[in-house]
Amino acid sequence: MSIGLPRIRRRVSMPAWLATAIVVLIVLAIWQLAVTVLGVSANVLPAPSLIAVDANWPLVLEAALNTTLATLAGFAVGNAVGLALAVLICASRTFSDIVYPIAVVVRAIPIVALAPFITLAFGRGPGATVVVAALIVFFPTLVNVILGLRSVPGETIELLKVMNASTVFGYLKVRIPFAMPSFVSALKISAPNAVLGVMTAEWIIGGTGLGRLVVQSWLGLDITTMWGAVLVSAVVASVLFSIVSLAERALLGWAVRT
Amino acid sequence: MGAAAAPAEARTVTIDGVGMDFAVKGGTFTALDDIALELPEGGFTTLLGPSGCGKSTLLRIIADVIEPTRGTVDLFGMTPRQARTSGLFGFVFQDPVLLPWRSALGNVELPLEAQGVPKAERRERAMAQLQLVGLDGFEDRLPAKLSGGMARRVAIARALVVEPSILFLDEPFNGLDELRRRQMNVELQRIWAASGTTALLVTHNVAEAVFLSDTVIVMGRNPGHVIERRTIDLPRPRDIDNALSADFIAHEQELTQLLSGDYRSVVDE
Secondary structure, three states: OOOOOOOOOOOOOOOHHHHHHHHHHHHHHHHHHHHHHHOOOOOOOOOHHHHHHHOOHHHHHHHHHHHHHHHHHHHHHHHHHHHHHHHHHHHOHHHHHHHHHHHHHHHHOOHHHHHHHHHHHHOOOHHHHHHHHHHHHHHHHHHHHHHHHHOOOHHHHHHHHHOOOOHHHHHHHHHHHHHHHHHHHHHHHHHHHHHHHHHHHHHHHOOOOHHHHHHHHHHOOOHHHHHHHHHHHHHHHHHHHHHHHHHHHHHOHHHOOO | OOOOOOOOOOOEEEEEEEEEEEEEOOEEEEEEEEEEEEEEOOOEEEEEOOOOOOHHHHHHHHOOOOOOOEEEEEEOOEOHHHHHHOOOEEEEOOOOOOOOOOOHHHHHHHHHHHOOOOHHHHHHHHHHHHHHOOOOOOOOOOHHHOOHHHHHHHHHHHHHOOOOOEEEEEOOOOOOOHHHHHHHHHHHHHHHHHHOOEEEEEEOOHHHHHHHOOEEEEEEOOOEEEEEEEEOOOOOOOOHHHHHOHHHHHHHHHHHHHHHHHHHHHHHO
């Protein structure tokens, strides 16, 4: 590198999924090793190999399916409501004055405190679970999208006015697309949160998902199944997060900061 | 002073007694006071003045982006609102303000979309406009992949695609280096002449004002007011070499003197 332009080094990077897989394998290996070497009781933290062999996987997978479906439903409902409320709050001063304080209050009540009411209103089935997840999800989306809608540059707003564009046109073609990066950021936050919401609800309210299975297997001292449920819930949350990230890259190439 | 005796049919933009106050902490700030102007149709007029003289505010009042506190604006017999809602305006901002997720073509189509023009016609008109500003072949590029000058061209194409009666230009070449700015001035002159529209430019750049304008309105501050109206009678089309001619430089010097008079009076206060 003595003369001429500095050489641009192209970093040869492995695919992201491969890196993730390697990290996961390393963590599992350390776990396995630590448990064996330190002689941790299998009733507290079983080795991964033992979980793999001993957990009641059919039960875990069935619970995982239920949790996933509830998560997707709660995720969709919560985000749709958050997005719609954000647009209405930005479009109408009056609506904002009425709804925003309500949203803040709803958000401020700990979800655990609301759970009994939600059970009374929606029963003990998956409906209540979905509602809890949606409640957890909607607020970050609401706040982020409002922020995004308000981040539209002043001259762009003036452009809409000079073009004599209708309000609906302005929102559909300009303001909402401008808020999309904020919306997707919110989705990334809410993807794992939706899983958390569903599992919390299952824990408190009951149902047939992973949250319930963790409690049941814990009480039944089936610790390997308990850990199986924990690991699978992590997988569900990660997969959901990855899907959102992939969608972000596909849809928002224009906004990806380099 | 004023426009020459015009035929009764002449269509003009007439600004009369326009003033603008802004509420500020502890009272009001008068940004513009008692502005009276007449701009001929088809001409290129420039509002020239230092920052803070209210020239951009005046432009926005005429374009119905904001409403004046006092006075009236008449655009060819219409109020600013009527003219704006009839789709007679094209506006180029200080920044290109392109939508980053739309291609150059998509950005130029935007005002037509807002007007409900069918897709095929939209495409055709936007392509023609991109061609006029010298961007054919770049229609599929996203704004992030356009140079500063190209982005300004797209912004000009977007303003002209609706075939506006008035083209508003609010310091459109702000932030370009001097050479690029001069090139864009030559381009703008050509594009404006081809479109036949009435143009109203805001700038603080004296050379730009002389190069582009038929008429220069020199404005001063505290409050924003018109100092003088100058006719630039240099022959068209003008090219960069004209900017070195004695006449051109004389205009530049006189306008600069008028402006520095305003600076001095402000400093003296």
